[in-house]
Amino acid sequence: xxYLNGEFMPIEKAFIPGLDRGFIFGDGVxxxxxxxxxxxxxxxxxxxxxxxxxxxxxxxxPHAEDKWRQLxxxxxxxxEPEDQSxxxxxxxxxxxxxxxFPATTTPTVFLxxxxxxxxxxxxxxxGVGAITAPDNRWLRCDVKSTALLxxxxxxxxxxxxxxxxxxxxxxxxxTEGAASNAFVVSNGIILAPPKSNLMxxxxxxxxxxxxxxxxxxxxxxRNITETEMAKADEIWITSSSxxxxxxxxxxGKPVGGGRPGxxxxxxxxxxxxxxxxxxxxxxx
Ligand code: PDD
Numbered sequence: 001x002x003y004l005n006g007e008f009m010p011i012e013k014a015f016i017p018g019l020d021r022g023f024i025f026g027d028g029v030x031x032x033x034x035x036x037x038x039x040x041x042x043x044x045x046x047x048x049x050x051x052x053x054x055x056x057x058x059x060x061x062p063h064a065e066d067k068w069r070q071l072x073x074x075x076x077x078x079x080e081p082e083d084q085s086x087x088x089x090x091x092x093x094x095x096x097x098x099x100x101f102p103a104t105t106t107p108t109v110f111l112x113x114x115x116x117x118x119x120x121x122x123x124x125x126x127g128v129g130a131i132t133a134p135d136n137r138w139l140r141c142d143v144k145s146t147a148l149l150x151x152x153x154x155x156x157x158x159x160x161x162x163x164x165x166x167x168x169x170x171x172x173x174x175t176e177g178a179a180s181n182a183f184v185v186s187n188g189i190i191l192a193p194p195k196s197n198l199m200x201x202x203x204x205x206x207x208x209x210x211x212x213x214x215x216x217x218x219x220x221x222r223n224i225t226e227t228e229m230a231k232a233d234e235i236w237i238t239s240s241s242x243x244x245x246x247x248x249x250x251x252g253k254p255v256g257g258g259r260p261g262x263x264x265x266x267x268x269x270x271x272x273x274x275x276x277x278x279x280x281x282x283x284x
Pocket of ligand 1: 202
């Protein structure tokens, strides 16, 4: 079941007009929210980021926070899996094709749910491969825009190389992954690229740094060079669907010892504990 402009319906019944600006221009923004045991995880953060994305593209938020929470709650109920990946998208609606905004806008609001597919036990145990590529995206990567062609092409480079993600370099520095944030561990310290217009402010990124802070795991938020990546003890990626995932080969060479490292193990444990705690609190 999905939600489209005021109605819940089976996905087969959902049609978007050909003139929707999301379809014509990629003129819209989106969120992906993980749902564990039917509870949306860090929903407040996702709704705040949605507001920031909408503000950036000068599109009025069609719903107050309560209404979003209500729609999301209902959609979770209407879908079977206990763990879901909830997708929501808002576009600038339907209008005759013209780059300029239409005089009046009725945004298109679309929500869907897919089964959540977190990393497999094998991926956690052994890690996955990544490659690097120049970050050739625009200069507003902080906006969660549905215009994802560069990200699509960059992710495909990884797939073509038999890898799971492409890590992006701009002016010799790590920005993020094609659809994830990236962390490096060097001399036991977690390094995180600083938030800027060059990367998406990840909800999982925030949580990792929050957990590091709360548990006295050393970290620094600063620029990371390509050379530091090549010499890293550990590299991980994070996202709402992949949680924390260790990268054990980069461009075909082992990262550190070529196995998920101790700092990853620690953060992965803290992340799973935190999730369990949030779910216990919600059901208590
Ligand atoms: N992508 N950076 C980019 C470019 C992303 O697309 C994503 C997530 C992230 C991680 O953000 P978060 O931790 O809030 O999920 C970083 C989602 C999952 C997607 O497009 O499917």
